[in-house]
Amino acid sequence: MTTVLRGRKVLVTGGSSGIGAATTLALARRGCEVVVTGRDERALRAVAARTGARPLAADLGSPEGLARLVEEAGPPDVLINNAGLGWSGETETMPGTEVRRLLAVNLAAPVELTRMLLPAMRSRGGGHIVFVSSIATVGVGTEAVYSATKAGLRAFAAALRDELAGKHVAVTTVFPGAVRTPFFRRRGQEYTRSFPRMLPPEEVAERMLRAVERGEQECFLPRWLGLACRANGLLPGTFHRLSRWFGPTA
Numbered sequence: 628m629t630t631v632l633r634g635r636k637v638l639v640t641g642g643s644s645g646i647g648a649a650t651t652l653a654l655a656r657r658g659c660e661v662v663v664t665g666r667d668e669r670a671l672r673a674v675a676a677r678t679g680a681r682p683l684a685a686d687l688g689s690p691e692g693l694a695r696l697v698e699e700a701g702p703p704d705v706l707i708n709n710a711g712l713g714w715s716g717e718t719e720t721m722p723g724t725e726v727r728r729l730l731a732v733n734l735a736a737p738v739e740l741t742r743m744l745l746p747a748m749r750s751r752g753g754g755h756i757v758f759v760s761s762i763a764t765v766g767v768g769t770e771a772v773y774s775a776t777k778a779g780l781r782a783f784a785a786a787l788r789d790e791l792a793g794k795h796v797a798v799t800t801v802f803p804g805a806v807r808t809p810f811f812r813r814r815g816q817e818y819t820r821s822f823p824r825m826l827p828p829e830e831v832a833e834r835m836l837r838a839v840e841r842g843e844q845e846c847f848l849p850r851w852l853g854l855a856c857r858a859n860g861l862l863p864g865t866f867h868r869l870s871r872w873f874g875p876t877a
């Protein structure tokens with residue numbers, strides 16, 4: 628189902644930085660009314676000043692933060708579930724607090740926001756829900772929990788798409804490879820692979836919005852990563868042996 632973005636009300640999570648900030652700018656250029664959220668109030672105000680978006684600070688890792696965001700933002704026509712964080716290292720060394728934080732912010736929050744906002748979206752005649760997953764859905768060593776959250780999003784989105792068929796709510800899942808944002812510095816492990824090359828967040832934002840406008844169900848960035856994902860589905864053993872040659876992080 629295609630979506631005309633101009634004039635629509637859009638809620639962008641993780642809009643204080645990286646892909647979310649670039650998406651907020653691209654939406655503002657399309658004449659959308661954007662509510663932008665994250666925890667960093669100063670960064671949110673800076674994005675708001677550049678884009679005219681309404682900033683709403685909320686911690687998506689807490690039920691209270693989610694409830695307050697839903698109440699204060701009001702129902703959007705388009706929900707962009709973009710907020711997320713990484714963690715890199717051997718799983719057995721990962722602190723339990725970090726495991727729970729990744730599961731809460733990357734997976735539980737988009738599921739909860741969708742559950743809470745869907746009824747109003749449907750009663751307003753329809754809408755579009757976007758999930759920012761990752762190519763890590765294939766399962767990346769030293770990013771096991773992160774990979775699981777992103778694969779969980781893919782499955783949730785696919786199931787939701789089935790449920791919502793014929794109900795005027797579209798679902799688009801985006802799978803970026805490496806994107807030049809503070810994501811890697813924040814997780815404490817820089818991106819060290821030479822391939823795939825990093826994309827600018829502005830390019831990811833633009834491609835994501837075009838996927839929404841065209842009604843694409845799944846969008847890999849760059850596009851060839853879709854082939855890699857299919858190769859992993861067909862020959863997982865060979866795929867993982869080959870991908871280990873390219874280095875320890877993705």
Ligand SMILES: NC(=O)c1ccc[n+]([C@@H]2O[C@H](COP(=O)([O-])OP(=O)(O)OC[C@H]3O[C@@H](n4cnc5c(N)ncnc54)[C@H](OP(=O)(O)O)[C@@H]3O)[C@@H](O)[C@H]2O)c1
Binds near residue numbers: 685
């Ligand atoms: N960069 C990449 O290579 C890459 C590749 C594939 C997928 N992705 C995905 O793309 C999405 C955006 O990442 P990015 O690269 O733009 O990283 P980023 O620059 O670090 O941005 C992450 C955003 O998530 C928000 N966030 C984190 N924890 C939060 C919490 N507890 N509550 C509310 N907001 C929270 C941050 O806001 P505050 O700091 O203000 O809380 C920030 O706006 C993520 O889901 C990431 O997994 C990134």
